[in-house]
Every structure is written in structure tokens, then in C-alpha cells.
Amino acid sequence: MSPAALNATALNAIAPEVTFDLATSSVRELNAALHQASDGSNARLWRVLNPEGRHAIAAGVDAPISIEIEGNVGYYCAGMNQAASVIIRGNAGQGVAENMMSGFVHVCGDASQSAGATAHGGLLVIDGNASARCGISMKGVDIVVKGSVGHMSAFMGQSGALIVFGEAGEALGDSLYEAKLFVRGGVKSLGADCIEKELRDEHKALIAAKLEAAGIAPGSVDLSEFKRYGSARKLYNFHVDNADAY
Amino acid sequence: MLASMLCVMTGRGPDSAGFAVYGSGAQDKVKLSLRAAKGYDFNALAAGLSIPADGMPALTQRATHAIVEVPAAREAAVRAFLAAQHPEVTVVGTGARMEIFKEVGLPATVADTFGLARMSGTHGIGHTRMATESAVTTAGAHPFSTGADQCLVHNGSLSNHNALRRALTREGISFETENDSEVAAGYLTWRLKQGASLGEALEAGLKDLDGFYTFVVGTENGFGVLRDPVACKPAVMAETDRYVAFGSEYRALVDLPGIETARVFEPEPATVYFWERAQ
Numbered sequence: 001m002s003p004a005a006l007n008a009t010a011l012n013a014i015a016p017e018v019t020f021d022l023a024t025s026s027v028r029e030l031n032a033a034l035h036q037a038s039d040g041s042n043a044r045l046w047r048v049l050n051p052e053g054r055h056a057i058a059a060g061v062d063a064p065i066s067i068e069i070e071g072n073v074g075y076y077c078a079g080m081n082q083a084a085s086v087i088i089r090g091n092a093g094q095g096v097a098e099n100m101m102s103g104f105v106h107v108c109g110d111a112s113q114s115a116g117a118t119a120h121g122g123l124l125v126i127d128g129n130a131s132a133r134c135g136i137s138m139k140g141v142d143i144v145v146k147g148s149v150g151h152m153s154a155f156m157g158q159s160g161a162l163i164v165f166g167e168a169g170e171a172l173g174d175s176l177y178e179a180k181l182f183v184r185g186g187v188k189s190l191g192a193d194c195i196e197k198e199l200r201d202e203h204k205a206l207i208a209a210k211l212e213a214a215g216i217a218p219g220s221v222d223l224s225e226f227k228r229y230g231s232a233r234k235l236y237n238f239h240v241d242n243a244d245a246y
Numbered sequence: 247m248l249a250s251m252l253c254v255m256t257g258r259g260p261d262s263a264g265f266a267v268y269g270s271g272a273q274d275k276v277k278l279s280l281r282a283a284k285g286y287d288f289n290a291l292a293a294g295l296s297i298p299a300d301g302m303p304a305l306t307q308r309a310t311h312a313i314v315e316v317p318a319a320r321e322a323a324v325r326a327f328l329a330a331q332h333p334e335v336t337v338v339g340t341g342a343r344m345e346i347f348k349e350v351g352l353p354a355t356v357a358d359t360f361g362l363a364r365m366s367g368t369h370g371i372g373h374t375r376m377a378t379e380s381a382v383t384t385a386g387a388h389p390f391s392t393g394a395d396q397c398l399v400h401n402g403s404l405s406n407h408n409a410l411r412r413a414l415t416r417e418g419i420s421f422e423t424e425n426d427s428e429v430a431a432g433y434l435t436w437r438l439k440q441g442a443s444l445g446e447a448l449e450a451g452l453k454d455l456d457g458f459y460t461f462v463v464g465t466e467n468g469f470g471v472l473r474d475p476v477a478c479k480p481a482v483m484a485e486t487d488r489y490v491a492f493g494s495e496y497r498a499l500v501d502l503p504g505i506e507t508a509r510v511f512e513p514e515p516a517t518v519y520f521w522e523r524a525q
Binding site: 052053054055071072074075091093094109110112113131132150151152 | 476477480482495496497499500506510511512515
């Protein structure tokens with residue numbers, strides 16, 4: 001067993017709270033320790049200090065533990081997350097929570113492009129803005145962005161919900177499948193096959209449920225202000241008249 | 247600070263690195279950034295450039311590069327002399343204040359070789375390369391000079407660089423490498439020669455340059471940033487009341503003073519940004 005792995009075993013066996021300082025330890029050591037965590041680990045709360053924009057922090061965790069990261073993270077933070085609850089007290093680089101399967105990821109600042117890309121499940125909450133391609137190819141994740149999202153968000157989104165309190169950039173929901181998009185502010189343009197749809201009570205209930213899961217107090221947001229966008233379902237099958245839209 | 251920004255990027259591996267530093271300048275003088283093979287006798291070259299009226303031009307050698315300061319009025323004559331008599335020497339840039347250094351190797355080693363940490367100036371631009379379109383050579387390293395006191399660094403790749411290189415060659419722009427970024431620099435040079443401002447040249451580039459890119463351009467008074475409309479390539483800015491900094495990723499900025507409280511944001515795609523220092 002490598003020293004890092006030994007260390008990981010020891011950390012999981014003893015303390016209920018573990019503090020990991022990336023100024024003195026490597027991301028590899030941190031992730032090795034996190035990958036050893038399981039349902040039965042004593043260590044339930046992991047605090048990560050001095051992330052300083054390093055990449056792949058807490059990627060691939062598969063245990064119901066809490067991870068609190070104190071600062072800005074680089075690319076692919078909490079990627080492939082399963083079951084863990086990850087709080088980033090700072091900004092996140094590209095691909096935060098990409099391919100998340102379940103669990104909860106909360107970015108207290110802004111997120112760079114491709115936040116929640118291809119994620120199958122779980123909840124991603126971004127307090128600030130998310131840039132381009134937020135929720136690209138989302139496959140079941142719910143994403144709540146309290147700021148605005150950039151261009152090409154929810155591109156080819158298959159399922160899950162993207163809820164945006166602010167505005168959306170160009171080509172929202174391009175080539176959309178069945179992901180549900182709710183935007184409170186303006187949308188610069190809709191992508192191919194994405195259309196505005198009626199916001200009915202069932203959709204308000206859905207938004208309310210997601211916001212509650214995100215820890216947003218019921219009643220603090222006027223749900224009727226959201227507009228709903230979804231697929232026109234015209235690009236599902238090839239039709240020669242749509243050739244320009246592919 | 248620029249050195250530490252580059253050194254953080256050393257973790258991405260060895261290829262090449264380069265930087266432009268805007269230091270002090272003297273009235274009516276122009277600095278030529280020259281590059282030659284290791285061990286080259288720049289003193290002999292400078293002696294060859296001296297004329298009775300001015301004596302020997304000021305020379306600062308840093309490893310394979312040297313900065314030669316000549317009267318601005320003599321720049322064309324010196325360039326012609328170098329081109330005719332010293333093909334072994336390359337002029338990598340000129341300007342009243344700009345100095346350019348670039349070399350292959352780990353960014354930390356390159357910064358160290360040239361003593362970047364000990365240089366001073368109002369602003370500077372650094373680049374660490376991961377070559378995709380052309381060979382790893384010193385000539386292929388960034389920054390590329392686009393004109394007096396102007397340089398360009400590029401992250402991305404251009405798909406129409408061959409056609410554009412041919413078109414620009416016909417317009418009288420010369421190229422040293424097969425590098426796509428050099429074509430972007432040549433394109434800006436051409437637009438500027440036609441009378442466009444740097445901002446206008448970059449705006450025109452949105453139409454004429456096909457591919458993906460984040461450009462940073464250095465000018466005597468500041469620098470500009472442009473991302474392609476799709477914004478594939480990352481870019482992050484940090485602003486405080488003391489400085490403005492650009493990086494491809496936040497990791498490059500972590501050693502900057504006060505970064506914890508800086509305004510950190512991503513520049514919008516297809517938007518030309520400029521920051522100029524207070525005069």
C-alpha cells in the first residue's frame with residue numbers, strides 16, 4: 001500500500017472531522033482518502049483548505065459524506081460525484097460536478113463553463129453566475145443557478161431541470177431532448193428546437209420542490225416570474241425539411 | 247509576479263514559454279529584442295551597429311536574447327543591416343518599451359534563464375505553450391510581435407491559417423514559421439498597417455479568423471483580450487484597485503497579492519476588452 005493510501009485508511013478510521021490542507025498535501029492524497037470513504041467511515045466531514053484553483057478536487061467520491069472546500073477550485077471539482085455533499089466556498093472552474101450521479105454540490109461563487117455537464121442525477125446549486133454550456137447534455141441532474149447562465153446552456157439536455165434566476169445567453173436549449181428549463185430573466189436567443197411553453201401549476205410545483213431541496217426558503221421567490229422552455233420535438237427524427245437545423 | 251504566474255503553469259509540462267515585459271523607455275530610442283543561438287557574441291554585433299554620432303548602442307544580454315537600444319530614427323537602417331549582414335539574428339520585437347523573450351523548455355526554467363523575476367515594468371504578458379499545430383521551436387513560442395510595442399499570445403487553434411498566410415504573404419507580410427498564431431499576429435499587423443486601431447483589427451479578426459482562440463494583445467499602454475464567439479478556450483480576469491490580471495485559469499492567478507478579494511470574472515465571448523494604465 002502506498003503511503004498516501006495508508007494515510008487515507010487512517011484518516012477514515014479515526015476522526016469524525018478531517019481537515020486536509022492542499023498547501024501541504026496533494027490533490028492525489030486527498031482524493032485517495034476520499035475514495036476510501038464509505039457509508040461506514042467515521043470521518044463524516046472533510047474540510048479542504050487552500051484549494052487555490054487546483055483541478056479535480058473531490059472528483060469521484062462515492063460515499064454520503066460532507067466535503068467543505070474553503071476557496072476557489074479549478075476544473076472538474078466534484079466530478080462523477082455520488083452521494084457526497086460538496087460545498088465550494090469560492091468560484092469553480094470548468095466542469096464542476098460534471099457527470100454527477102447523485103448527491104449535492106453547492107458553489108457559493110461563480111462557476112465556469114460546462115457546469116453539471118452530462119450529470120445523471122443529484123443537485124447542483126450555483127449562487128453566482130454560470131458561464132457557457134451550463135448543463136450541457138444533462139441527463140437527470142437538477143441545476144439551480146441564482147445568477148445567469150452563458151450561451152449554449154442545456155445543449156442537448158436529456159432530462160432533469162435547469163432553473164435560472166437571472167438571464168440566459170444565446171442558443172438556450174439547442175437540440176434539446178426532455179430536460180426542463182426555467183428562466184426568470186431574459187433569454188438572448190433559443191437554440192434549434194427549443195421553444196417557450198406554458199408554465200402550469202405542475203411546473204411551479206416542480207420548481208418549488210427543487211428550490212426547497214436547494215435550501216431556498218419557500219415564498220422567497222415568485223414562481224410565476226419564471227418562463228418555461230422545452231423541446232419542440234421536431235429534431236428527434238431526421239426530416240429533410242429540418243436539414244438546416246442539424 | 248509574472249514569473250510566479252508562469253511557474254504555476256509549469257505543472258502542465260515542458261514545451262516552450264515566452265513573455266513580453268513593458269519596462270522603461272527613453273525618448274527617441276527604440277529597443278530591438280534580438281534572438282540568436284546560445285553563446286552568440288552580441289557585444290560584437292552591437293559594436294558593428296555603432297556609428298560615430300551615437301557610439302555603441304546600449305546592450306542588455308539575457309541568455310539567448312539581447313535588447314539593443316538604438317535611436318528611433320535609425321531603426322529601419324538597423325533592421326536592414328541585421329537582415330543583410332546577420333541572418334543568424336532574429337528580431338523578435340521592437341518598441342519604445344517592449345522587450346520579448348522566449349525559449350523552449352519548462353516555463354519555470356525559461357523564466358529563470360531570462361531572469362524574469364528581477365525585471366520590472368508597468369505590465370507584461372507571459373505564455374506557456376502546448377503545441378498542436380506546429381513544431382515545438384523557439385520561433386514557434388509566443389508572444390509574437392505585431393508591431394511596435396505590440397505583441398500577441400494565443401490559446402487555441404486556427405483552421406484557416408494556411409489560406410490566410412498565403413493571402414497575407416501576397417500583402418507583403420512575412421512569416422517565419424508554420425505556426426497558426428503567427429498568422430494571427432501577421433493578420434493584426436496587416437490590419438494595423440491599413441490604418442485600423444488595434445480594437446478595430448481585433449473586431450475584424452472575429453470575422454476573418456476561423457477557429458477557436460483566446461487572444462491577449464500587449465500594447466505600450468496596456469493590454470487587450472478577445473475570445474472567439476464560441477468561447478471554447480478558457481479565460482479568467484482578476485481586477486483590484488491596484489492591478490488587472492489575466493490568466494487561462496484561476497490557478498495562474500493564485501499567487502497574486504490580494505487575489506482573495508479581487509473581482510474575478512470571465513471575459514464575454516466575441517467582445518474586445520482593453521485595459522490601459524493611467525497616464
